[in-house]
Amino acid sequence: MNGRAEGLGRTASAIFPPRSVDPDQTEAGRRLFAREARFVAGAAEPAMLPAEGLPEIAFAGRSNVGKSSLVNALTGRRMLARTSGTPGRTRQINFFDLGEQLMLVDLPGYGYADAPKTAIEAWTGLVRHYLRTRAALRRVCLLVDSRHGIKEIDRPLMAMLDAAGVSYQIVLTKIDKVASADLARVVDRVAAELAAHSAAHVEVYLTSAVERRGIAELQETLGALASSGA
Ligand code: GDP
Numbered sequence: 033m034n035g036r037a038e039g040l041g042r043t044a045s046a047i048f049p050p051r052s053v054d055p056d057q058t059e060a061g062r063r064l065f066a067r068e069a070r071f072v073a074g075a076a077e078p079a080m081l082p083a084e085g086l087p088e089i090a091f092a093g094r095s096n097v098g099k100s101s102l103v104n105a106l107t108g109r110r111m112l113a114r115t116s117g118t119p120g121r122t123r124q125i126n127f128f129d130l131g132e133q134l135m136l137v138d139l140p141g142y143g144y145a146d147a148p149k150t151a152i153e154a155w156t157g158l159v160r161h162y163l164r165t166r167a168a169l170r171r172v173c174l175l176v177d178s179r180h181g182i183k184e185i186d187r188p189l190m191a192m193l194d195a196a197g198v199s200y201q202i203v204l205t206k207i208d209k210v211a212s213a214d215l216a217r218v219v220d221r222v223a224a225e226l227a228a229h230s231a232a233h234v235e236v237y238l239t240s241a242v243e244r245r246g247i248a249e250l251q252e253t254l255g256a257l258a259s260s261g262a
Contacts, residue, residue: 046246061255067131093175
């Protein structure tokens, strides 16, 4: 067990299905994410994507899902909060070099209610290009609000990930806002839906940026994908 069994019933771990974690790998993940994360590039169109190098982990999700908060909790700094305060940067793909071992990639949030059609088309074109062509891309973390589960707005991206054959995992956010019985139901629904998606990992990560739950587990998993990792 990983010591995170507090009151989640069947979803007694920050990872579902529950599994034990290796303390050495957890420590390696923690150390990696304690390193400096440096903004290296922003791409508003395919031609602006930086050259490939480090293994890449991308974070995606609808706007307001808690993406900035989660990445800030992972890296222990207000990295994305800074970038989203810069005009234009929220609509582009942003690249952050983590300790020269991993590239953290912030995909622009989707699902703005008032987004014009041209903006949605631009988002789709840019993200599809990135997902289809990026050999360095190891994993996409698709963030889903644990109060709502997977929504219609998320499914086009899941279809794109399946079509591009990009390995992805669901990370539930804001679990501190959900009662444990409701969370167990959402996790079951998500896990059942993932079974039909060829590129999706079966593991669902349960996180709260506010309470720092599930952060160490995610650091461990993502750290294993770094260039010094397995
Ligand atoms: P983004 O648009 O996906 O980058 O979302 P943000 O990180 O800006 O978060 C959107 C809102 O959700 C903000 O009001 C955050 O304070 C809140 N939020 C984010 N993560 C958590 C969490 O783990 N728990 C709670 N209770 N609120 C959160």
